[in-house]
Amino acid sequence: MKKADTLTSAALVSEQRIAGTAPKKRRKRIQPEKMITVGTVATILVLWYVVTALGLVNPILLPSPLAVWAAFTQILFNGYKGYSLLQHIGTSLWRLLSAFGLAVVVAIPLGLLSGFNSKIKAALDPIINFYRPLPPLAYYTLLVMALGIADASKVALLFLAAFAPIYVSCVSAVSKVNKDFINSAKTVGANKRQVFFHVILPSCLPDIMTSLRTALSVAYTTLVSAEMVAAMTGIGWLVLDASNYMRSDIVFVGIIIMGITGILLDRIIVIIQNKFVPWAGKY
Amino acid sequence: MKKADTLTSAALVSEQRIAGTAPKKRRKRIQPEKMITVGTVATILVLWYVVTALGLVNPILLPSPLAVWAAFTQILFNGYKGYSLLQHIGTSLWRLLSAFGLAVVVAIPLGLLSGFNSKIKAALDPIINFYRPLPPLAYYTLLVMALGIADASKVALLFLAAFAPIYVSCVSAVSKVNKDFINSAKTVGANKRQVFFHVILPSCLPDIMTSLRTALSVAYTTLVSAEMVAAMTGIGWLVLDASNYMRSDIVFVGIIIMGITGILLDRIIVIIQNKFVPWAGKY
Amino acid sequence: MQRTYEGSNGKTVVKLEDVELVFNSEIGTVTALAQVNLDIQEGEFICVMGPSGCGKSTLLNIISGFMQPTEGQALMDGKPIEGPDWHRGVVFQTPPLYPWLTIRDNVDFGLRMRNIPEKERKAITEEYLEIVGLKDFADRKPYELSGGMKQRASLAKVLVNEPSMILMDEPFGALDALTRDKMQALIRRIWMKNQSTVFFITHDVDEALSLATKVIVMSSRPGRIVKVLDTDFTYDMDGANSESARYSKQYMTMRESILNVINQKDELAV
Amino acid sequence: MQRTYEGSNGKTVVKLEDVELVFNSEIGTVTALAQVNLDIQEGEFICVMGPSGCGKSTLLNIISGFMQPTEGQALMDGKPIEGPDWHRGVVFQTPPLYPWLTIRDNVDFGLRMRNIPEKERKAITEEYLEIVGLKDFADRKPYELSGGMKQRASLAKVLVNEPSMILMDEPFGALDALTRDKMQALIRRIWMKNQSTVFFITHDVDEALSLATKVIVMSSRPGRIVKVLDTDFTYDMDGANSESARYSKQYMTMRESILNVINQKDELAV
């Protein structure tokens, strides 16, 4: 009955997400989930190693982990085509994050407003619904024409990719806001603007955070397309360029870097979510 | 006081989504929203016409609406590079929808299971989080290596694009399920499987439907990348090929077709959503 | 039974004229209210009773402005009620507290929206938190509270505004007897002090009689007002002789007559 | 006061041993329950009373298996309660009806989950819809119902299963007097017929006395059981002489003593 052992219900419930699977008493702090995750990664690495070691696939298409590692250290120390690895990663992240930041700043208000006011929605929807399914490669030329070949057009492309998922989720989130929350605010004196900022916005935050995760990853998947035109740096360009020269070892380095940075960025959003939206799913 | 005029509150509330903006009595059936939407589209068309008619931009980059219309009729009657326009649209939609259907069938159960069972989540998350941000162009060659140059690899690429948004939304939706719903089911005799199918699944449907809209559009944006490899038909390939030959009139035809079919597919999901998830946002 | 109320000055605040409310859904309509005519005078304390599902909450929704009648009209000070505002504070049947705010911030919410100066706000908020007994829970989130605590919090959230009209939907349903008595005393005191108008839905005939200046009894499907009774026990309840008032002959007769009206109209099985 | 109950056979179904439940949150802990020891015997009808926020719902959550005590243990038939199951049916404080199902399908839910044959299911469901007076609303969705109707629907949802133990959290709080009486009669009848064990939270001392074989009074923060009273008025209420029982001397004394216990322990302001 030592205090240190005593995990309280509230803490455990939020950890497990579903209260129905009630917390076991005196449960050990070892997380089997962590182990499973490590297991998955390890399995993939081993499979990769075995497949390449046995020569089951052509190494030019699927290089061995060792070759990829070698390429990585080589690029790490010598850079790639005149720029250091950090510069490649840095420019890409800069493009990605400024586009994403812009999308957050523009799409959340527009999406919430659209959900809030059917007239605004009616005005914006045709534009957004139209461009939303368009492959970036199809309209990139127009962006280049409008914004030139420097970073502006690349950022615009990534912005457009990130914009749509956030906008759509915001509109849908507003439609799900508890009507009593809104009514209650009005009866205690909130005006329309206040209802929007003090009720709609926080009510929608859990859904918005989920959409940010989707938006960031969608923007990331557009990185190669964005860096296809007039780029000399960027991890997307690196992959593209390496693949032109059939350097799949370098392509893999790029892919792994994108995957890992993607996971890290996603983690950051999840952490922000847990910190700022602790009430998600609570009533 | 004619009955025909009498709109009941319940119907109106669900139409307006936000109950706070209470229904006006005897409101006319003319929808200003429809007019606004038409207005937006008209404005864009007029702007487009004016900009091109005044020669403000080079027609190679932005062809006039008339030129695009001419290209459209030409392709409609004569096809493009040996295939009719309907064949191009048809193959693309076939690829898109089979990939999307596959994603729906795979991602929803996996996502819900991951949300339901933290062990499954721990096993899948590293894989999904890793590939999620990856640009398709970066790993397409691997798909070709694994699946060949026929439709399988194209469908796989579109599938991967559609999979992630659905999976992520499902996981997050499960975490938001009202715990009382689950507890209540257990106390009336539901086992784990039944809780999953009869409580978790329907609870998550509103969020799932929103994610399907995002997923379909994300998959659509990948169409040009998918049809970059070994395609001879497809609206994405048409755009790509036309753009290779600087035929921006045809590129625009393709873009407009993609935009419109995208809107139509999205509409279908919204209709399904309204039909099958009428309770979204109700308590 | 008629007498002039100290609280009421005879000025009509809310007027319902032939109000009808029909809900439409896929499987047919429900007439929640039909031919409802009602004058609410300034300073009145109206208690509404009636069987489950008879349209009490719907009536409250119309007066508060959340719904518009499908026929007839609802007027406040002679003008149609277009939507909710803070002059008509509403305590809901299920308390809509914001999970992203602490209890204190929930209570404070209305004052903040109305740009009351910080200092004044703080004083009022703390006062009401104290009154409803949630001082110790001021920094917690709504989902950390029990059912009754939520009800009290949402009561405080409305009362801080001191609205001229207070609409309440079974506000004390989840409270124990003592807390309930205290809350009743509170609302009576506020009503007297502010000369506010109260529209109060309850299932408890004793509660109705001990608070109301007018008891309205409704019948179900379609919801109609079937009986209006004027009472004045509330003035006695306030004083020391509350117990004697509660068991007076007059009280018992009126209690009986209300229960009879409700019970006759109900056609529940069992 | 002690007597052998026709309903209870002296077999302990649920046993709570030194149960403690502490909620943890950012701003500190709340001890909702401390040193709770309780034996519930088969066939008992336990009514739980206590001030708002004293831990009644928490206690119910532990017995139903939704929560595990942070200290001590909760046993059912000698084995620790690991999670909810249908032998312990729970009527919640706020009714969790599924918005994607009609009222009929909500009521039918448990039977469907337990693979009761279609025909039987249908009969039981219709019977209970009739009993709780929701036949006309069987095809509607929960959000089309009034507060009291939801409560009745969720009552039916649990009762169709005829669970051996029924846990109820203020199930009749939002019902008018008559409906409430009918529901009380219903639950009493079911309890007697099925020899089930009932754990019933209420704020209404009359309700407690007219239903319970044992009344438990709790004090707040930390929630403790401060008084356990055995009663048997429920057997009289069932018959024709219900009014006389309600106003008997015995009844009044017990009523008074319960209220005193509750009131003493409460430290609400006002």
Added chain:
Amino acid sequence: ATDSSTASATGDDLPEKVVIATLEMPNDEGIAKAEGYFEDEMGVPIEIVQFESGKAINQAMVSGAVDFGLTGSGSAVLGIASGIPIEMIWIHETLGSVEALAAKSELNATSLEDLKGKNIGVPFASTAHYSLLRAITASGFEESDFTLIDLQPSDIFAAWQRGDIDAAYIWEPTLSLLLEDGNIVLHSGDVAEMGFMTANVEIVRSEFGEKYPDLVAKYIASVDKAVTLYREDPDQAIAIIAEQLNITEESAKLQMEGQNWISAAEQLDAANLGTTDAVGSMATTMLDMGQFYLDQGNITELPSEDIFADGINTSFIEAYLDSKE
């Protein structure tokens, strides 16, 4: 044009910077770029922007974002035919064995005949695609006698490995990889001999050329210097290219030998660009390509013959050669 160098010396009408759009190739521009010849010669800040295809460079030309651009001869034809205000000023290299049709060894294919009915991978709309189509028609076949599949280089290799394709018309370095279990059936040098030359060329925005003719001449000076270096010290040139493209020197050598670099003086030959007074055969080649694109349905009408002759501007080479003397 002879004294244009003095005009530019005033400095006032020099652009703030010169933007050179490039495709990464083992050619003279690569060397000029690596060695900083452009900065040295032009004396203005140089911005080199790398593109993935000639098409994108054409578009950038339209928007005025770039001044010089390196494209395949096909892209240049399309650009000029589309009315983009550009001029061809230089042939970087004519393509020889660096682009070739390779077939799987087991087919023992020595001619197109042996590939009838087979799958051939080729990146559509590229110089390789043009050469392949020309070779097919020139050899008396129909396009439909083969199955042409639109594939990018790395996908060609993957498809080749899987056996999805039997042959591919592709350039280095993919080509070498295919040759490990394949053989060359024909290459672009052969197709050039059939009369269908392909090349990578330099285009300049017409407006820029008019405004800064001396800068264009200095561009010519820079690439000519690279050609000279390659001719005089091939090992060094190979080393520079290898380093720049991040490939081995063998690979660089192989690629450079598979193409033909042309000096400034040679550019003016009748077989190449010709001179201002006597248009060279490049104009005919371009017209021929235009006709081909028309037949393929890629352009809607063939511009007049003159447009390709006008699209070649040798005045800058001439000015450069004059100033050198």
